[in-house]
Amino acid sequence: MAPPEIKQQALLPNDPIMSEPSSILRQYEAIAGITRRMLVEARANNWDQVVMLGRDYQQAVEALRGIDTLSTEDRQARLALLTQILDDDARIRHLAAPELTRLGALLGDMKRQHTVLQAYCTPTLTL
Numbered sequence: 001m002a003p004p005e006i007k008q009q010a011l012l013p014n015d016p017i018m019s020e021p022s023s024i025l026r027q028y029e030a031i032a033g034i035t036r037r038m039l040v041e042a043r044a045n046n047w048d049q050v051v052m053l054g055r056d057y058q059q060a061v062e063a064l065r066g067i068d069t070l071s072t073e074d075r076q077a078r079l080a081l082l083t084q085i086l087d088d089d090a091r092i093r094h095l096a097a098p099e100l101t102r103l104g105a106l107l108g109d110m111k112r113q114h115t116v117l118q119a120y121c122t123p124t125l126t127l
Contacts, residue, residue: 024067028081035088042095
């Protein structure tokens with residue numbers, strides 16, 4: 001069952017997505033599915049899984065190159081998919097921001113420790 005914040009869209013018989021979608025539209029649908037799974041994993045703090053899905057996302061986006069153009073109906077369906085993809089992306093970024101801040105602080109601490117160790121623990125050469 002989908003989390004309560006994820007709204008499932010009912011497809012109607014006259015919906016452009018229901019009529020034989022083009023390969024490019026199917027690719028956008030795949031990308032939307034990947035971003036939705038990324039959002040679910042981000043909400044569960046499964047960041048390793050988010051990163052792995054991010055690789056799938058990049059490959060899926062790259063696969064859009066060279067695919068045929070869209071019909072007017074498919075353009076409208078693509079707009080809805082792009083809106084969902086961008087909405088998911090914004091939510092993932094919002095969820096990731098605290099984790100990125102924490103990691104940035106850890107890296108800053110490590111750099112300061114490294115600098116202190118170099119300053120006080122490096123033997124000096126005397127001639």
